[in-house]
Amino acid sequence: MVNTQHAIEIESLSKRFASITALDHIDLTVRTGEVFGLLGPNGAGKTTLIDLLLGLTTPTDGRASVFGTDVESDPASIRQRIGILPEDYSIYRTMTGREQLQAIARLKNGSDDLDRVRNEVGLAIEAFDRPAGEYSKGMQQRLVLAMALLGDPELLILDEPLSGLDPHGIDLVRTLIEDHAASGTTIFFASHRLSEVAAICDRVGILNDGQLVSVVDVETLSERMGTVEQLRLFTETQADSSVLSQLRSIDAISSVHTDGCILTIDCHSSIAKADAIALIHQECSVLDFEVNSSALEDVFAAVVDVDGSKSTAESTAVRGDVE
């Protein structure tokens, strides 16, 4: 049954290429106006899922609909309502950014103000009228993002949108996504970086080896798996074994590594970080320190191990969250 509250509905969707199963019975719903993150390592099936949503690939089994329209039966009308930023793309090197944007605008039957869209993605006017062959990867990414924004799409499908962008570009894209989400645009955001997804999305689906391992709120996932922060301390003298033992005896510290005068400590609480710094400073004099907020990366690693096998326990625990 068609549900207008749902931007994307996927039922038991599978895709096989000869003997390879790219997607295996995926069930997923993305609500209208939601910012949904699809996480997975390279080769997990994210791009195949996007291709199926765009009607570029035919499913082996199951079905997908976008805004209530079956993708297979009417892909063109769906494409009228979406904007796509693919992961792998190429632009015409001899054509200017303006010409390429104009060409896509014509295909979308749109009457967009190209300079407004250009401005929105932060592409300089001088660059806009230069051949795109002279563009950096970041500028190309902005141009393609501008193409995606043409026609004010109701659903933005972004496949690794932050790749190739400098920190300023990343901030700009995040702001842009937040602005569009605030105005009601549904965002489907595929990435292999959990930190990106955590910063932007409301919910996260974790895809691994063609299977949807879990779908949860970012906060819930983080809470469920615990928060880990990595503390690196640069000391004047090398820590001896008794100091390391004292560190390891702290409950909220899960691991301690030494490399000369550099200590790497995984902490599960802020108090543990403070305790560790105080202890080390007393014994070895701390010269400097840094904290890597890798908590969500660790969560991701815990759910999907590097071998690509599914964490069965987590899968069972969170499958009930899949709508």
Add this chain to the structure above:
Amino acid sequence: MTVSAVLRHDFTVLRRTIVGRFLLAIALGATVGGPLVGYILSNGPVTSESLGLSLWLVVGTVLPFGVLLTAAVAIVADRETGRLRLLFGAPITKADLFVGVFLSRSIAISLLIAVSFTIIQLLSFTSIITVSWRTLWPLAGSTFLLCVAYTAIGTAISAVATTRLRAVGVAIAFYIWAAFWPQLVSEIAEPNGPQLGEPTTTETISHFIGTLSPFGAYSQIVTPSHAIYGAPVSGPLLTTPVMVLVLLLWTIVLFSVGYYWFPRADI
């Protein structure tokens, strides 16, 4: 509407990329350059007969090769580089894309042929070429049909192939087959019969089968038949309308293959 949007898009791309310049160069170079080189070498005006030979040897071989190769990579290159994903962010179907690309390429080559033959027509007002417009423009029409047939073949290859390398490989293999088909048929069907260059006057079934490749049909239209068979050969199966039909069939069949296949293919 969407087909015309794709057509305009592909036409813009052709105009602004090296593919368009390549087609322009070979169309003008072969069509106008061939007769001019003939004029310089023969030290006399280009006649209807020598223009036919020039079209057969230069235009008939060079232009289809360029048209076939550029059409053969038209879709598959965009598929391989990811440009198709950008295009399919717009409300177009795969069928729209296939038809739009075919039409765009066909129109582009038609315009180039029209310009080339107009230049020849202008040269006919000088002492370089002595060919009447009644002879010239049917030859232009045949060249147009040949190029549209090769465009259909190339676009179909591009729609079916999964990589540029395969598309180019198949296109070159087809081109070689089509070019040597008349001689191949002659060798196989009548090993003891008259060979190319040897006099014969009666039409045989192998003559007709030899014209079933696009190049064979074009050759039969634009050249005096003794250019191919060594002596004038004529008959109901070798008439121009039949050859036109052969070229049209190539266009229709290959266009249908691509039109059927591409919407069902995974991008």
